[in-house]
Amino acid sequence: MLADWLYIGIFLIISLFLPSVALIVAGILGPKKPNPVKNSTYECGVETFGESLTQFKVQYYLYALVFLVFDVEAIFLYPWAVAYQVQTVFYVVEAIIFVLILLFALWYAWRKGALEWV
Amino acid sequence: MTADFATMLSAVFPEIGLVVLMVVVLGLDLLWRDERVRRLGWITAAGCLFLVVLSLVFALPPAEPLLIWGGMLRLDAAGFVFRIVFLLGAALTALFSLGQDDLQKHGEYYGLMLVSTLGMSLMASAADLIMLYLAIELTSIPLYVLAGFRFRDDKSVEAGIKYLLFGAMTSAVMLYGLSLLYGFSGTTQIAELAEQIDRHSVPVSLLVISLVLVLVGFGFKVSAVPFHFWAPDVYEGAPTPVAGYLSTASKAAGFAVLMRVILTGFWAVTPIWMDLIAGLAIVSMTVGNLLALTQTNIKRLLAYSSIAQAGYILVGVAAGTSFGMSGAVYYLMAYLLTNLVAFGVVSVVGQRVGSDDLSAYAGLSRRAPAVALILLISMLSLGGIPPFAGFVGKVLVFAAAVEAGRWWLALIGVINSIVALYYYLIVLKSAYLLRSEDEQKPLQLMAGWRVALLVCVTGVLVLGVVIAPWFEWAGKAGWALSIY
Amino acid sequence: MIPLSWYLIFAALLFCVGLYGVLARRNAIGIMMGVELMLNAVNINLLAFWSYLYADRLNGLVFVAIVFVAAAAEAAVGLALIISAYRRRNTVIAEELTMLKG
Numbered sequence: 001m002l003a004d005w006l007y008i009g010i011f012l013i014i015s016l017f018l019p020s021v022a023l024i025v026a027g028i029l030g031p032k033k034p035n036p037v038k039n040s041t042y043e044c045g046v047e048t049f050g051e052s053l054t055q056f057k058v059q060y061y062l063y064a065l066v067f068l069v070f071d072v073e074a075i076f077l078y079p080w081a082v083a084y085q086v087q088t089v090f091y092v093v094e095a096i097i098f099v100l101i102l103l104f105a106l107w108y109a110w111r112k113g114a115l116e117w118v
Numbered sequence: 119m120t121a122d123f124a125t126m127l128s129a130v131f132p133e134i135g136l137v138v139l140m141v142v143v144l145g146l147d148l149l150w151r152d153e154r155v156r157r158l159g160w161i162t163a164a165g166c167l168f169l170v171v172l173s174l175v176f177a178l179p180p181a182e183p184l185l186i187w188g189g190m191l192r193l194d195a196a197g198f199v200f201r202i203v204f205l206l207g208a209a210l211t212a213l214f215s216l217g218q219d220d221l222q223k224h225g226e227y228y229g230l231m232l233v234s235t236l237g238m239s240l241m242a243s244a245a246d247l248i249m250l251y252l253a254i255e256l257t258s259i260p261l262y263v264l265a266g267f268r269f270r271d272d273k274s275v276e277a278g279i280k281y282l283l284f285g286a287m288t289s290a291v292m293l294y295g296l297s298l299l300y301g302f303s304g305t306t307q308i309a310e311l312a313e314q315i316d317r318h319s320v321p322v323s324l325l326v327i328s329l330v331l332v333l334v335g336f337g338f339k340v341s342a343v344p345f346h347f348w349a350p351d352v353y354e355g356a357p358t359p360v361a362g363y364l365s366t367a368s369k370a371a372g373f374a375v376l377m378r379v380i381l382t383g384f385w386a387v388t389p390i391w392m393d394l395i396a397g398l399a400i401v402s403m404t405v406g407n408l409l410a411l412t413q414t415n416i417k418r419l420l421a422y423s424s425i426a427q428a429g430y431i432l433v434g435v436a437a438g439t440s441f442g443m444s445g446a447v448y449y450l451m452a453y454l455l456t457n458l459v460a461f462g463v464v465s466v467v468g469q470r471v472g473s474d475d476l477s478a479y480a481g482l483s484r485r486a487p488a489v490a491l492i493l494l495i496s497m498l499s500l501g502g503i504p505p506f507a508g509f510v511g512k513v514l515v516f517a518a519a520v521e522a523g524r525w526w527l528a529l530i531g532v533i534n535s536i537v538a539l540y541y542y543l544i545v546l547k548s549a550y551l552l553r554s555e556d557e558q559k560p561l562q563l564m565a566g567w568r569v570a571l572l573v574c575v576t577g578v579l580v581l582g583v584v585i586a587p588w589f590e591w592a593g594k595a596g597w598a599l600s601i602y
Numbered sequence: 603m604i605p606l607s608w609y610l611i612f613a614a615l616l617f618c619v620g621l622y623g624v625l626a627r628r629n630a631i632g633i634m635m636g637v638e639l640m641l642n643a644v645n646i647n648l649l650a651f652w653s654y655l656y657a658d659r660l661n662g663l664v665f666v667a668i669v670f671v672a673a674a675a676e677a678a679v680g681l682a683l684i685i686s687a688y689r690r691r692n693t694v695i696a697e698e699l700t701m702l703k704g
């Protein structure tokens with residue numbers, strides 16, 4: 001029992017140790033020639049603008065909502081998949097109906113314009 | 119007793135039908151996208167009535183209650199009766215929603231209503247705590263949206279948020295109680311709970327804690343005092359047909375699970391829950407009626423009245439006998455029709471006059487004699503005057519209380535009924551005695567409203583006069599609830 | 603081995619924190635977060651009971667999955683309602699929603 005915890009502790013120490021060593025060594029050995037371009041924030045190669053702590057547009061919420069359907073679907077399909085060995089045809093049909101209902105919901109949301117950017 | 123696959127499948131035909139109906143309604147909404155969308159209300163109502171027929175043919179309960187789908191559902195008279203009640207409620211609500219463009223032009227309005235009906239139907243026949251919780255959420259979540267459906271109307275949005283916040287909180291509290299129950303017993307089967315609790319010799323104090331936690335959730339659903347704060351605000355803000363649906367079908371579903379869980383799961387602490395329920399009944403009746411006396415908005419008045427009505431029904435539950443449950447079921451059937459017709463009239467007047475204030479009812483008897491008469495019948499039935507349905511319901515629940523030796527409960531109930539008559543008569547006073555300037559303008563009724571009003575009123579009269587066949591069903595349901 | 607009671611006490615404390623949040627917070631989103639805490643407390647309760655006492659049956663696990671899903675659905679609908687209120691009234695403070703009273 002204790003030995004198991006010991007392993008986790010050792011891993012924890014090593015995993016903290018290695019990156020910190022890399023950072024510290026790079027900080028000591030690396031040449032330092034700063035200029036404004038180097039010091040600017042890197043954002044996908046595009047020039048940054050505005051604050052980084054901005055609020056997201058509420059439109060993203062709709063995508064999150066539609067995504068949630070399939071996010072939650074996984075909770076049900078995962079145990080279903082684990083039990084695949086012992087399944088009869090009925091279980092498969094059930095899962096298909098389940099997914100079809102969800103797809104119908106997606107289709108409905110799509111046609112209603114939930115996926116358009118407004 | 120276990121069932122074969124065909125029985126299990128035919129037992130959930132109405133539920134499958136509800137899902138199919140929802141898909142049809144939503145699909146038609148997408149395909150039509152024009153004026154024809156207004157027909158969806160009729161389609162929903164017709165579909166629900168068809169499902170009533172379907173459950174009469176395929177899902178008739180057997181003589182002995184039967185556990186189906188791995189113990190998730192229980193095929194018995196209680197689930198059957200409540201399902202028909204919910205389907206009727208949904209059909210009538212769909213008809214009352216006609217003519218309101220911000221509701222009827224959205225297919226999802228009917229879709230959500232059908233999903234919520236599905237949830238209620240599952241609530242009434244759930245035999246497992248997992249199924250129970252899932253069904254409660256399936257009922258509540260669409261209702262949150264429906265209450266806030268008029269998203270351009272500040273009041274409706276506010277009603278939706280209030281309903282959501284209260285509902286989410288109470289359902290979480292209830293769930294904590296259910297998790298404790300699972301922990302004490304190791305089973306989620308409602309039927310096995312009592313036996314396992316007995317076997318593990320769980321201390322009474324712990325059981326009472328989980329009982330109280332669970333009662334918070336059920337009390338919210340049936341809007342009993344002190345979990346009633348949401349009701350007046352939500353009823354006032356929500357679209358009127360939705361408010362009617364909330365106050366009848368949703369409440370009936372709450373009572374179905376309350377009776378099922380409390381009678382079976384908490385068998386070990388029966389005297390304690392009987393006292394708790396009796397207490398809830400007394401405060402619900404009294405507070406509901408007293409607060410209703412001062413209301414000027416008819417939807418708020420009906421909200422407080424519905425809190426008081428929940429109190430009367432709780433009197434039947436507090437009796438704790440099979441007869442008490444039957445009385446409660448009969449009361450719920452009567453109450454569904456009576457309150458739906460009351461909200462129907464409110465919806466009609468609100469549409470045509472544009473106000474839910476009591477003053478909007480002045481001169482109603484001259485503008486629309488038929489509507490005023492229907493209002494009269496519904497108010498008298500709510501007040502418990504013979505020969506209407508509400509009277510029979512009240513007699514049954516009070517008789518059950520007396521039979522169980524709780525005559526004081528019945529006495530408080532009777533006193534409260536007399537107090538309640540006062541505000542029901544105030545509504546009738548504005549409809550019949552007060553004059554208004556618009557008296558000459560008759561109210562135009564849509565065909566759907568007429569059908570729905572007529573069906574409700576007929577139901578109120580039939581339930582009040584021809585008692586035997588309905589009471590037989592209520593009796594079967596009450597028996598099924600109290601036996602395991 | 604951590605005893606079962608620790609989990610139960612932790613769950614009870616978490617539940618109380620959530621309940622306090624629901625009752626004390628004025629922000630509607632804060633109230634929803636409190637509800638989520640309460641539901642998580644329930645999940646801890648269920649899982650602890652399941653794994654310590656009743657690991658031979660699956661019903662505890664299934665219960666947790668269902669609670670998880672229902673919580674997600676509730677949060678989604680809740681945020682939608684709160685956003686629609688925010689658009690109309692420019693507030694998410696529950697106490698400022700006071701058109702309905704009496």
